[in-house]
Amino acid sequence: MVTLGGLAGFLLIAQAGPPGQATKVAHEVRASGRTRAVQEFTVLTPQITGQNARLTLIRLVPTGTAVAQGDTLAEFDRTQQVDNAREARARFDDFGHQVDQRKAENRSNAEKRLEEMQQAKAALAKATIQLRKGPILGEIERLKNQERHADAKQQVASLEKSHKARETADAATLRIIELKQERQKVALDRTARNSERLMVRAPLAGMVALENTYRSGSMGPAQEGDPMYPGQPLLRIFDPKEMDVVTLVDEPDGAALTAGVRAEIRLDAYPELVFEGRLQSASPVAASAMGSPIKRFAARFRVLNKDARMLPDMAAAVTIRLEQPVARPGGAP
Secondary structure (H helix, E strand, C coil), X not given: CEEECCXXXXXXXXXXXXXXXXXEEEEEEEEEEEXXXXXXXEEECCCCCCCCCCEEEEEECCCCCEECCCCEEEEECCHHHHXXXXXXXXXHHHHHHHHXXXXXXXXXXXXHHHHHHHHHHHHHHXXXXXXXXXXXXXXXXXXXXXXXXXXXXXXXXXXXXXXXXXXXXXXXXXXXXXXXXXXXXXXXXXXXXXXXXXXXXXXXXXXXXXXXEEECCEEEECXXXXXXXXXXXXXXEECCCCEEEEEEEEHHHHHHXXXXXXXXXXXXXXXXXXXXXXXXXXXXXXXXXCCCCCEEEEEEEEECCCCCCCCCCCEEEEEEEEEEEECCCCCCC
């Protein structure tokens, strides 16, 4: 067996066969990468509506804990939300009493207007009867009756117009109070949602890995009692049953990234473990980092065999072996 030099990460191993037969040349493409869970979710510190202050962490599951979907991952102090909910409930109840009181006032005003209208219509009816006596009354009495009838008729028309406007005003006043109550109901529901958000639950089943965050002048996982800003990474939850290895392959070796190609995967932490991988996806275009002339293809390999010791963010070595026959000089006659 003779080893031929090649590009970095690319080995050619020529295996000599009997005279007149083809020689198999084994291609090895080597690259380094990191493991990553197929299903993972980063849990952030909850964003509380109407509050941008820091939240105090009071409970947190330890790293490496296996959780089911819906299990509690972390809990933040809810004292402020409880106070807000109590205040919102008091205001909501107060507006409810105001609505009931205003409805009662509207009914009372409607009864008064109805009574006033009935009296005006009775006066109009009486004036109409007196007006019919015109032929048998004197001129002065007849003119007086006409004036009384005109006044009563105008009174009824005026009351009808004013009563309609008052009914509209009463309904508008009631609606304003009802809108205030509805707005307060929104605030009450918001405090309930905020209180629920402070109880962080697992979106999927898997294993917990705490994220490093800035605390007390250094980087490290969050601890109970720490103040956290909204939107700050708290932990990751991943499913260890399906793992990938993400790697970068040099541009000259990109031809090895064919559909379904197999690879051998080894972990730096456990070199005795050997995993089989299959190419899942690869970038169609090689790219380079800023300021670097070296271009690489991004590739993702699915790990086919499982081991409990494989976790995300572990350094891994990927080896792709390909074989192709090459005709030897002076081939078979």
